[in-house]
Amino acid sequence: MTLPTHAVGRRRARPAIGSQLFLVLLTVAFLAPVVWALLSAFKPANDIIRSPLLFDPSTFTLDNYAAMFEDVPIASGFVNTGVVLVFKGAITLFFAPLAAFAFAKYSFIGKNLIFGAVLISLMLPTIVLIIPLLLEMKELGWVNTYQALILPGAIDAFAIFWMRQVISAVPDELLDAARVDGCSEFGIFWRIVLPVIRPGLAGLAVLTVMNIYNDFVWPVVIASSERMATLQVVLSTLSQNITGNRIGADYATVTGELLAASSVALIPLLVLFIALQRHFINGILAGSVKG
Template structure:
């Protein structure tokens, strides 16, 4: 006797749920929209009429003044250099480590992997002093080496890659070995093409973490010429008041909003362009190992 199973339709959001999501979206986006619009207002209007926006008063004065008072170009340059080199190290070595933990058996494997995961529980502030002393011994204080190397092989990235690579069939790797492929060749030619969504996901997270990094750069970058973007933004008010005699509160806020808007644009563009890959990477990284 044949039984027919009916597929249940996907649950749909009701009107109340849609309204809730719209309100939640507005609540998240309203401060960002306010900051962007206010950056194009004359500085005085930000204080006198904080919630209003008159298109006729549209001005680029905050941006022009900010570029004169703040070395934001230097911050972008340093952040870009750190992003390229640190991101490259992470995206090369983290998949290799994940491949080793996922597909090889060796003495102490679980202990080593547990130690890697244990580092995720350590607050960043605990590592600041030991890392700073180490950089001093190497003579790397306020250098690109100090900004790039510490933390470049992230424990979370290794964990993510291990979870993703676990889903790659062992039969596929064994077939490549039978054909005479080397172990690195298996990783490069077989594993990498399969785990591209997972790599895309961790790439987006890596870019965001490096771009928004603040604690370590503010400690190690003692010279103004080595400051990353987030460090420049943190000292923006002091830079403005230091370069302008009698700078008022409104001027500081106007230039601060202009700098924050410019800093927001790259991350926003990256996330919009890579949103699909990021979601696919999240799903790829959710495989149980």
């Protein structure tokens, strides 16, 4: 028995509606804590504890933000994180595609062995590398310096792997045509390969910024002084800073300022992701090419 066309259409539409409903519920579940934190940061500190789920626009205040900026050196945390982002991100986005270009488009002795070593390094947990890196930084006299925050891990194994997958999809004919025209090997990379892999590079840029911005374990080990503390380290010691700078600071005060600081720290990443969402999605798709 053959069902009418309109009945088949309805049956096919049901899974789509169900999937969309599931995605909406999942989105709400993920965004609800973020929205709550952003709104609660504008509430009086005592109201956050007394009625955490109620939001009265008439009581919204900037007191939590004002007190937080007085008690917490969040500005220096932003500056240090910004410096690390600019220099470490630049190193990653230049040298990782360059290394990936060699792995994707050149044949040389030990190529597979070296690339295998790069992939194996992805399996090493960060905690295993901390002690050797810390001892190395101490011998170099780089403890509590920007060099120690920037250079270790700047050329990331995942970034090389990601870019190799993307560059492998670039047609060899383009490169051969550039060689016939007299273009140098670096010129081929700079003028031919980079414009083609721009979506994948944009996706890598977003991931790199997020990883550097959210990095906590290495900065808290190597940058023990308040002067060199990055934003995540400042946030981790926020409670101590508040109670140390304000006598009699209670739990409500700490919670209000903590929400204010978290909201301020969230804004840059939120703006970055919204602005580069399309490039990030295209970059994810470009990185899924089989090499």
